[in-house]
Amino acid sequence: MAEDNILPDDLLRQLISVGEVDILVGLHTHNHAKTIEHVVQVIREGLLKYFPRERIAVMNADGGSTDGTPELVRAASITDVRHANSFQTLRTLHCISSQYGAEVSTGRAMQMIFAAADLLRARACAVIAPESSEIQPDWTEKLIRPVYRDRADFVAPVYRRNRFEGILVTNLLYPMTRALYGKSIREPRPGEFAFSDTLASRFVGHPMWNQEAGRLGPEVCVTLEALADGFRIVQSFLGSKGQAERQAADLVTALRQTVGPLFWSMENADGAWSAPPEAPTLLTIGPAFDISTDGAVNVDLARLHQMFCSGTKDLESVLNSIVSADTLSQLQYSASLDEAHFRFSDELWAKAVFEFASAYHHSVMSRDHIIQALAPLYRGRAYTFVTENLNVAPDALGDRIESLCLTFERFKPYLIELWSAPERGS
Amino acid sequence: MTDMIVRELGQAWSEFTRAFAHLLPRLLAMLIIALVGWVIAYVLKIMLRSLLRLVKFDRLSERAGATQLLSTAALPSPSELLCQLVFWLAWVGILLAGISFLDIGGLQKHIGAFFLYLPRFFAALFLIFLGMLASGFFARAALLAGVNADLPSPLLLSQAVRVLIIILTISMAFEELGLAQRTIIIAFTIVFGALMLGMAIAFGLGGQGLAREFLERRLSAQRRERKHESDLSPL
Numbered sequence: 001m002a003e004d005n006i007l008p009d010d011l012l013r014q015l016i017s018v019g020e021v022d023i024l025v026g027l028h029t030h031n032h033a034k035t036i037e038h039v040v041q042v043i044r045e046g047l048l049k050y051f052p053r054e055r056i057a058v059m060n061a062d063g064g065s066t067d068g069t070p071e072l073v074r075a076a077s078i079t080d081v082r083h084a085n086s087f088q089t090l091r092t093l094h095c096i097s098s099q100y101g102a103e104v105s106t107g108r109a110m111q112m113i114f115a116a117a118d119l120l121r122a123r124a125c126a127v128i129a130p131e132s133s134e135i136q137p138d139w140t141e142k143l144i145r146p147v148y149r150d151r152a153d154f155v156a157p158v159y160r161r162n163r164f165e166g167i168l169v170t171n172l173l174y175p176m177t178r179a180l181y182g183k184s185i186r187e188p189r190p191g192e193f194a195f196s197d198t199l200a201s202r203f204v205g206h207p208m209w210n211q212e213a214g215r216l217g218p219e220v221c222v223t224l225e226a227l228a229d230g231f232r233i234v235q236s237f238l239g240s241k242g243q244a245e246r247q248a249a250d251l252v253t254a255l256r257q258t259v260g261p262l263f264w265s266m267e268n269a270d271g272a273w274s275a276p277p278e279a280p281t282l283l284t285i286g287p288a289f290d291i292s293t294d295g296a297v298n299v300d301l302a303r304l305h306q307m308f309c310s311g312t313k314d315l316e317s318v319l320n321s322i323v324s325a326d327t328l329s330q331l332q333y334s335a336s337l338d339e340a341h342f343r344f345s346d347e348l349w350a351k352a353v354f355e356f357a358s359a360y361h362h363s364v365m366s367r368d369h370i371i372q373a374l375a376p377l378y379r380g381r382a383y384t385f386v387t388e389n390l391n392v393a394p395d396a397l398g399d400r401i402e403s404l405c406l407t408f409e410r411f412k413p414y415l416i417e418l419w420s421a422p423e424r425g426s
Numbered sequence: 427m428t429d430m431i432v433r434e435l436g437q438a439w440s441e442f443t444r445a446f447a448h449l450l451p452r453l454l455a456m457l458i459i460a461l462v463g464w465v466i467a468y469v470l471k472i473m474l475r476s477l478l479r480l481v482k483f484d485r486l487s488e489r490a491g492a493t494q495l496l497s498t499a500a501l502p503s504p505s506e507l508l509c510q511l512v513f514w515l516a517w518v519g520i521l522l523a524g525i526s527f528l529d530i531g532g533l534q535k536h537i538g539a540f541f542l543y544l545p546r547f548f549a550a551l552f553l554i555f556l557g558m559l560a561s562g563f564f565a566r567a568a569l570l571a572g573v574n575a576d577l578p579s580p581l582l583l584s585q586a587v588r589v590l591i592i593i594l595t596i597s598m599a600f601e602e603l604g605l606a607q608r609t610i611i612i613a614f615t616i617v618f619g620a621l622m623l624g625m626a627i628a629f630g631l632g633g634q635g636l637a638r639e640f641l642e643r644r645l646s647a648q649r650r651e652r653k654h655e656s657d658l659s660p661l
Contacts, residue, residue: 166659304658
C-alpha cells in the first residue's frame, strides 16, 4: 500500500485507533500557534452544526512547529464548543496530530492528508489553510457538502477579493488555467478545498509528490491534475479570506509556488489541455466572482515600473533564450517608455507567458531560472493592471479580466505550436 | 692504402645498406600505421561529431557560456573544437606508436611520457568544461537574484561571479596539467586576495554612504516597503 511509506508509525497507530470515518479535515501547519486554535474551534463548530451524525476526524500534519501548534490542535476541546453553542453530536470527533518530517513542506503535509483520507476511507476530505483567520463555521459545510452529498470529486473555493489582491492569480493562473482546460476555476491555488475518496485514492500515489512542483505548490498541482483527469469539479463561494493570509514571502517564492507547478502540470498532462477548450462553465455554489473596491490603494507604482524597466534591460541575455525575438523587442520597447506612456498589453502578456511555458517545457535553461526571470515581467503587467483599473467599478474590472481570459484563449494555438515545435536553434 | 680505403668504404656502404634494409620495412610499417591511424582518427572524429550532435552538446555549451567565449577568441564551436582535438590526439598517438617501431634509442621514453600525460590532459579539459558550466549557471543565478532584489548593479555582480569561477577553474586545470604550478597558485592567491581586500576597502571607505543607506533602508524603511508589496500581494 502506498500509505505505508507516507504515513509515519505514530500517525498510523492514531489512524488505526480512529477507524473508518465519513469526513476528514486536514490542516497543514508550521508555527501557526497564533491562528490555529481559532481555526480548529471554528472547524469543529461547523462540523458539529452541519454534520452531527457523521464520523469525523480532524488531522494535523505538522512540519515540526516550535511554538506548540500541535499541542494547541490536540488541546482544542470539543466540550468548549458544545458549551458555547449548545451543539449536540451523535459521534465522536477525533483530533490527531503528527509531524511529517524534518523539512517543512506543504506538499509533504498534503500528501500525508491524502494518504490518511484514503486509509480512513473518508467519503469527503477538506483541507483548511491554518492561517485562515477569517474562517467561518459554514466553510466546512460549503466545502464538504458538494462532495459528501452531491458526489462532486473536487471543490474549489471562490473568495471575495480586493480589486488588486492576487494579481498573479487574476492575470496569470486563472486565465491560463481557463485557456488550457476550458474551466473557470477562479482560485487555481486554493487555500481551502475538498475532495472525494475517489480522488484521494487516485492522487495518493501521484508522481507530483516527488517533484519540486508538488512540494512547493501542491494546491496548484492538485487542482490542475483534477482538471486534467476529468474529475467532477464544483466551486463554492466562501467569502472573504483576508489579504495577509494569502501573502507569500516574496514575489519569486510566489512564482515558484504557482507558476512552477502550473508549467509542470502542463507537461505532466500534455494530452489533456491541448484539445480545443470547452465552454468555461462550471457549477458554482454562490457568486462566481466577487470583487471589493473598498479601501485606498497604497502601491508604489513608480518602483514597479522602474523594476520592470531595469529588469528587462539587465536580463536581456536570459530573456533572449526564453522569449521570441519579437516579444523581446516589444518588451524592450515597453521598457524604454516613461510611466505616462507605459502599457503592458494583454496580447504581449499572454504571448510572453506562453513562451515562458514553452521554454520551461524545452528546458532551455535551469527551470527555476525561467520562473525567476518572469518576475520583472509580472511587475510590468501588475503596473498596467493597477493603473488601468484604479477607478473602475467591480463589474468593469470583471470585464477586463474576462477580456484577458479571451486573449489567452485566442493565443492557445500559438502555445500548442511552441510546445510541439523543436527547441529554437536545434 | 688505396685498397684499405676501398675496403672500408665498401664495408661502410654494406653496413648502410644493411641498416637501410633493416629500417625500410619498419619505415613502411610506420607509414602504413600513420595512414591507418589517420583513417581511424577521422572515423573517430565523425562518430564523435554525430554523438555530440545527438546529445546537443553545442546547446549545452551555449548555455554554459563556452560558445560565446570561444567565438570571442575566433575559435570554432565547442563540438568542432573537441572533434578536432580528438582527431589530432588519436592520430598523433597512433603515429607515435608507429614511430616506436623504428626502434630509435631514447624515443620510447618520451612516447611513454606522452601517453601517461593524456589522462591529465583530459582531466584538465573536463575541469574546464565543468567550470564553464558552473560559471554560466552561477552567473545567471546571481543576475536573477540581483535583479529581483533590486540591487544596484546586477550585471556587474553576475560578471564578477563568472570571472571568479573561471579564474578558479583555469588555475585548477593548470594545476592538473602540472604547468607552472607554483606560479599559478601564487598568482591566484595574489589576485583573489587583492580582489577581496579591494572590495573590503572599497565598501568600507568608498561605500560608506551606500552602506549607511543600505542599513537604514533595511532597518527602518523595511516595514514601509513591505507594506507597498503587501498591498499588491501576488496571491
